[in-house]
Amino acid sequence: MDVMERFIKIMEESENIIFFGGAGVSTESGIPDFRxxxxxxxxxxxxxxxxxxxxxxxxxxxxxxxxxxxxxxxMPDAKPNRVHIALAKLEEQGKLKAVITQNIDGLHQLAGSRKVLELHGxxxxxxxxxxxxxxxxxxxxxxxxxxxxxxxxxxxxxxVLYEESLDEQILQESVEYISKADVLVVGGTSLVVFPAAGLIEYYKGNKLVLINDSPTRLDNRANLVISGSIGNAFSHFQ
Structure with a gap:
């Protein structure tokens, strides 16, 4: 079974998925990745x-x-891409419980996601x-x-600008969702911006999936690492 088949199997078998995403989620929508x-x-x-x-x-x-x-x-003309659309569908199916995002573009909601925790506003x-x-x-x-x-x-x-604190209520809600998740999918983030990146530490399960173009500090702790386009990884769920 290859990496993508394992990812699809993990997602299909779970009813309690949490997605944690960064700038790489929105690059297919034409929004640049800072790093x-x-x-x-x-x-x-x-x-x-x-x-x-x-x-x-x-x-x-x-x-x-x-x-x-x-x-x-x-970016007022930006439209949701296949990642946003797939996540909204997974939520509609009752499988995805929340999207936790570092992005500030509102594209998850535009795609139809209802439970979106915006760490950075x-x-x-x-x-x-x-x-x-x-x-x-x-x-x-x-x-x-x-x-x-x-x-x-x-x-x-x-x-939330540099030197400002994240919203405590959103942080606490994010911790609660992550700590109770069966599957935690982390995508499109280099995991270097804290305190947001530190939320991953609260995951207690054994289905941590990392999807990113480049290696991250948590690759060795993940149960599955997918290198490459997050859009391609989620194309199956559109």
């Missing part, structure tokens, strides 16, 4: 992306932050730092410079 060779981190900007996407940079250089944010992180939600009023992504994209609320306050994306 790939042709991703955001290899391009040249006035400031490194890690700096621009930090809380302190947002506060000191808000206009420069938004220039980068609108240009590189907001979403570009689809934005709020006024003064009054708390929420705005959608269209308002941000149509704003010139820094988006301003009707009350005069500055609008901030509901996205």
């Amino acid at each position: 790939s060779t042709d991703g955001l981190y290899s391009q040249i900007y006035e400031y490194p992306p890690e700096t621009i996407l930090s809380h302190s940079f947002y506060e000191r250089h808000t206009e420069e932050f938004y220039r980068f944010y609108k240009d590189k992180l907001m 979403s570009v689809l939600r934005n709020y006024c730092m003064s009054c708390g009023k929420f705005y959608d992504e269209k308002y941000i994209l149509q704003s010139d410079g820094v988006p301003i609320c009707s009350c005069g306050g500055t609008i901030k994306p509901d996205v």
